[in-house]
Amino acid sequence: MDTLTFDPIRKSLVFKTGYDPDLVEDIKSIPGRLWNKYSRDWTVPTTEVAAAIRVAREYGIHITDEVMAMSGKLKEAHELSAAVAHEAADNITIPGLSDKAQLRPYQKVGVAYLASKRRAILADEMGTGKTLQSLCTVAATNAWPAVVVCPASLRINWQREAQQWFPDKKAAVIGLGGGKKRDQEILNAKDADIIILNYDIAKDVLPALQDAGIEPKALICDEAHYVKDLKSQRGMAIQDMAHDLTQRRDSVVILATGTPVINRPADLIAPLKIMGNLNEFGGWKGFVTRYCNAKQTRWGWDISGASNIRELEQKLRATCYIRRTKDQVLQELPDKQRTAVEITLPPAALKAYADVEREFASWYRGFTDDNSAETLRRITALRQAVGQGKIEPTISFVKDIVDTGEKAIVFAIHKEVQDAILNGLRAEQLRVASITGEMESEQRQAAVDRFQYGQADVIVCSQKAAGTGLTLTAASNVVFAEYDWTAASHDQAEDRAHRLGQKNAVNVWYIHAAGTIDDAMAQTVEYKRKIAHRVAGDRDAGDLETSREDIARVLASIASRQGGLEKEKKKAKIDNEQQQKAEQQKAEMQQDAEAEKEKPRSRARVSAELEL
Structure with missing residues (x-):
C-alpha cells in the first residue's frame, strides 16, 4: 500500500509508493525533497508536512496517524513569521468588535502579525476571513479612519461586513453616483470611520479626500492584484496615499489578496513598493536579479522568470507577508x-x-x-x-x-x-x-x-x-x-x-x-x-x-x-483518388469483357446472312 509516513531515524517524512510520473513531478515541487536511491523512496522535511499531505491526498496515498498529528502541531507555526509569538495573539484586544464576532485562533494570529508589522500583505487563501482580519487590525492599532479600495462589485459587501463586525463605526461608500452626488458622498465621508471606494475612481477620489480635509490612518487594498501597474493612474494614486501613510508610525497599510504570487515573482514588486519594503529586498534591480532570474535582452530586462523561490518566501514571511491556506486553518471546511x-x-x-x-x-x-x-x-x-x-x-x-x-x-x-x-x-x-x-x-x-x-x-x-x-x-x-x-x-x-x-x-x-x-x-x-x-x-x-x-x-x-486535420484530409484525398482509379479500371475491364462476348455473336450473324 502506498503510504506517507514518518521515519524517526532520518527525521523526515517518507513517501513509500510505486512509480507514477505525475506523482514524482508533484513531489519534486515540495521544497527540500530528496530521492534516496538505496531505499528507493522520497523524503520530505517535516516543515513541509502540509504540502506533503496535500500531495498524498491528491493521489489517494495512505497518511499515517503520526503524520496527521504532526500536521496538527505544525500548521499554525508553519505559516507564521518567527517574529510573531502566539502569546501576542492571546493577549490582543480589539476595541469595538461586535460580541457576535468570534475570531478563530489563526485569525487572532493574523491580526497580531499585521498589527506588529503595520505594512503587510495579507495573503490568506480565499474564504478565510481577510476582511474581518483587516478591520480588526485597524481597530487593534486604533488606525481610524480607514480607506478601503476594492473592486466595485465588493463595495456593498465591505460595507455590510464593516457594519456587522463594528456596529459603532460609520462606513461610507463612495462611487454609487457621479458628479454632484459623488461630491456629496465625499462630504458625508468626513465623519466616517471606514471609507469604501472602488479602484476605477481611486485616481479622482483619493486626492479629493485629502482636499476635503480627511486624513486617513489606514489603507486597505482588497484584491490588491488590481494595482500591479504602478504607472497607471490608479496605481500612482494608491502609491501616493500609501507613501504618505508610511511616513507616520501610527499608520497601517494592508494589501489583501488570495492570489499574492501570480505566475511570477515580478508581480510582488508593486505591493512591496507600495508598502515601502522593496529596498529590504535589494531594490528593483536587486529583487529582479535575485528572484526573477532577470536577463538583459536587446529589448530591455526580461523579468518573467523565477529563482531562489524558497529564500524569497522565507524572507517575505519574516518581513511583510502572511499566508494560511484553508486546509491548514479550517479543518471543518471540506476539500x-x-x-x-x-x-x-x-x-x-x-x-x-x-x-x-x-x-x-x-x-x-x-x-x-x-x-x-x-x-x-x-x-x-x-x-x-x-x-x-x-x-x-x-x-x-x-x-x-x-x-x-x-x-x-x-x-x-x-x-x-x-x-x-x-x-x-x-x-x-x-x-x-x-x-x-x-x-x-x-x-x-x-x-x-x-x-x-x-x-x-x-x-x-x-x-x-x-x-x-x-x-x-x-x-x-x-x-x-x-x-x-x-x-x-x-x-x-x-x-x-x-x-x-x-x-x-x-x-x-x-x-x-x-x-x-x-x-x-x-x-x-x-x-x-x-x-x-x-x-x-x-x-x-x-x-x-x-x-x-x-x-x-x-x-x-x-x-x-x-x-493533423490536413494530414487526414490529404490521406483521405489520396485514398479517394485511388478508389476512384480502381473503380474506373474495374469498369474498363468489364467493358472489355462485354466487348469480347459480343465479337463471336457478330461473326455468326454475318455467316448466317451470307448463307441466305
Whole structure:
C-alpha cells in the first residue's frame, strides 16, 4: 500500500509508493525533497508536512496517524513569521468588535502579525476571513479612519461586513453616483470611520479626500492584484496615499489578496513598493536579479522568470507577508474536487467552430508580423465559438444537478454565452438568478440573497463580475461553461462556494469540449496552477494576465490539430483518388469483357446472312 509516513531515524517524512510520473513531478515541487536511491523512496522535511499531505491526498496515498498529528502541531507555526509569538495573539484586544464576532485562533494570529508589522500583505487563501482580519487590525492599532479600495462589485459587501463586525463605526461608500452626488458622498465621508471606494475612481477620489480635509490612518487594498501597474493612474494614486501613510508610525497599510504570487515573482514588486519594503529586498534591480532570474535582452530586462523561490518566501514571511491556506486553518471546511466533463459539441456548433478554426489557421500560416493583439483577438473568436457550442450541454448538465435536489453556480466568460445559458435554464422552468457586469452593487447583492436564501436553485454568473468577494455557499456544485486564461480566475470563482460556511464537499465541474481550443486553455490553466504552487507554497493561485507563452501554447495546439486535420484530409484525398482509379479500371475491364462476348455473336450473324 502506498503510504506517507514518518521515519524517526532520518527525521523526515517518507513517501513509500510505486512509480507514477505525475506523482514524482508533484513531489519534486515540495521544497527540500530528496530521492534516496538505496531505499528507493522520497523524503520530505517535516516543515513541509502540509504540502506533503496535500500531495498524498491528491493521489489517494495512505497518511499515517503520526503524520496527521504532526500536521496538527505544525500548521499554525508553519505559516507564521518567527517574529510573531502566539502569546501576542492571546493577549490582543480589539476595541469595538461586535460580541457576535468570534475570531478563530489563526485569525487572532493574523491580526497580531499585521498589527506588529503595520505594512503587510495579507495573503490568506480565499474564504478565510481577510476582511474581518483587516478591520480588526485597524481597530487593534486604533488606525481610524480607514480607506478601503476594492473592486466595485465588493463595495456593498465591505460595507455590510464593516457594519456587522463594528456596529459603532460609520462606513461610507463612495462611487454609487457621479458628479454632484459623488461630491456629496465625499462630504458625508468626513465623519466616517471606514471609507469604501472602488479602484476605477481611486485616481479622482483619493486626492479629493485629502482636499476635503480627511486624513486617513489606514489603507486597505482588497484584491490588491488590481494595482500591479504602478504607472497607471490608479496605481500612482494608491502609491501616493500609501507613501504618505508610511511616513507616520501610527499608520497601517494592508494589501489583501488570495492570489499574492501570480505566475511570477515580478508581480510582488508593486505591493512591496507600495508598502515601502522593496529596498529590504535589494531594490528593483536587486529583487529582479535575485528572484526573477532577470536577463538583459536587446529589448530591455526580461523579468518573467523565477529563482531562489524558497529564500524569497522565507524572507517575505519574516518581513511583510502572511499566508494560511484553508486546509491548514479550517479543518471543518471540506476539500473541493475538480472534474472535467468532456462533451461533444452539437453538429451545427461543431461545424461553426471548425469554420472559425480553419479561418484562424489560414490566417496564422500567412501572417509574418508578431502582432499579439491581432492573435489574441482571433483566439478570442475561437473561445467564443466553443463557448457558444457548449451552451446546450451546459444547460443539460446543470438541469441534471438540479433534478437530484442540489443547487448549482454557473460561470461564463462571454456575455452571449451567459445570457443563452440563463434563458435556456429558465425555459426549463428552473428558478434562476444571475449576476452580470452591468448590474449595480445592490442588484448583485439582491441576486446573491435570492440564491442564498432559497429563492433560486441556480445562479448564472459573469466570471469577471462575480468571481471575487461574494459568498455563494448555498451550493456545493460549481460549473464552468468556459475556460479563462488563468488559474487564479477559476480558483477565485470556485471559492465563492468553497469558503467558510460551506458544510458539504464542493464539486467543481469544467464543461470541456475535447478536440477544440479547450484542450490548450485547460493546459494553460493547469500549468499556471502548478507554477503558482511552486512559488507561493500552495496550489490555488495563478496569473491574472495573458502572456506570450500562453498565446504560444494555444497556437501550438491549434497548429498541431490543424496539421493533423490536413494530414487526414490529404490521406483521405489520396485514398479517394485511388478508389476512384480502381473503380474506373474495374469498369474498363468489364467493358472489355462485354466487348469480347459480343465479337463471336457478330461473326455468326454475318455467316448466317451470307448463307441466305
